[in-house]
Amino acid sequence: GAVVSQHPSRVICKSGTSVKIECRSLDFQATTMFWYRQFPKQSLMLMATSNEGSKATYEQGVEKDKFLINHASLTLSTLTVTSAHPEDSSFYICSAKRVWDREHEQYFGPGTRLTVT
Amino acid sequence: QKEVEQDPGPLSVPEGAIVSLNCTYSNSAFQYFMWYRQYSRKGPELLMYTYSSGNKEDGRFTAQVDKSSKYISLFIRDSQPSDSATYLCAMSPILTGGGNKLTFGTGTQLKVEL
Numbered sequence: 001g002a003v004v005s006q007h008p009s010r011v012i013c014k015s016g017t018s019v020k021i022e023c024r025s026l027d028f029q030a031t032t033m034f035w036y037r038q039f040p041k042q043s044l045m046l047m048a049t050s051n052e053g054s055k056a057t058y059e060q061g062v063e064k065d066k067f068l069i070n071h072a073s074l075t076l077s078t079l080t081v082t083s084a085h086p087e088d089s090s091f092y093i094c095s096a097k098r099v100w101d102r103e104h105e106q107y108f109g110p111g112t113r114l115t116v117t
Numbered sequence: 118q119k120e121v122e123q124d125p126g127p128l129s130v131p132e133g134a135i136v137s138l139n140c141t142y143s144n145s146a147f148q149y150f151m152w153y154r155q156y157s158r159k160g161p162e163l164l165m166y167t168y169s170s171g172n173k174e175d176g177r178f179t180a181q182v183d184k185s186s187k188y189i190s191l192f193i194r195d196s197q198p199s200d201s202a203t204y205l206c207a208m209s210p211i212l213t214g215g216g217n218k219l220t221f222g223t224g225t226q227l228k229v230e231l
Contacts, residue, residue, distance in 0.1 A: 004160070006160075034218075041125060041223065042223055043121070043123075043205070043221040043222055043223045043224065044161070044205065044207075044219075044221040045221075046218045046219070049218070059218075091158075093160050093161075095160070102149075104149050104151045104163065104166045104207070104209060104219065105163070106163075106219070108153075108160030108161050108162065109160050110158075110159050110160045111158065111159065111160050113158070
């Protein structure tokens with residue numbers, strides 16, 4: 001149980017375009033979902049925390065108008081990278097937790113590799 | 118100074134060796150300590166978590182926390198080629214019902230060779 005999927009697994013887009021990444025909890029209801037970014041040889045950095053039905057909370061330095069997060073249901077959260085630029089190329093990972101899970105009990109998706117050309 | 122420091126490796130060991138992976142941290146508010154394993158191009162999976170200082174064992178894995186030294190370790194006994202992955206440490210302060218984030222180390226890349 002506690003499986004999280006992401007789609008697509010990899011995407012290449014042109015500079016200036018937008019790309020949407022989906023994160024789904026397949027067998028549980030995720031009251032909270034997290035979005036991380038991981039650059040090569042660097043640690044996972046939390047970008048934002050989203051709770052179902054409410055606005056996402058962004059970490060300092062993350063542009064909320066550039067990284068749009070929608071957590072419309074208990075099983076789906078989306079991250080839209082708007083007007084993508086090459087520096088946005090990274091590995092984006094989501095995680096999800098149930099209402100009773102503690103913070104360390106996050107279930108991670110397999111990640112989406114974004115390449116902006 | 119980073120809140121969590123972790124030697125990125127790569128670390129290469131022969132099959133059957135005992136592996137020691139370590140992290141140091143500077144934030145004394147951290148109370149929960151986690152180890153994740155991440156295979157190439159995959160998301161992290163939780164291996165172990167500990168709350169207090171001391172040792173916690175699960176099969177071939179032992180997690181050790183020394184809060185006085187702000188130092189945590191993960192030991193892998195009888196290492197196998199399937200253990201080849203990147204190991205991430207992560208930490209969190211006391212959890213108060215949401216809002217506390219995990220702070221990750223950069224990860225140590227481990228390769229167990231036949």
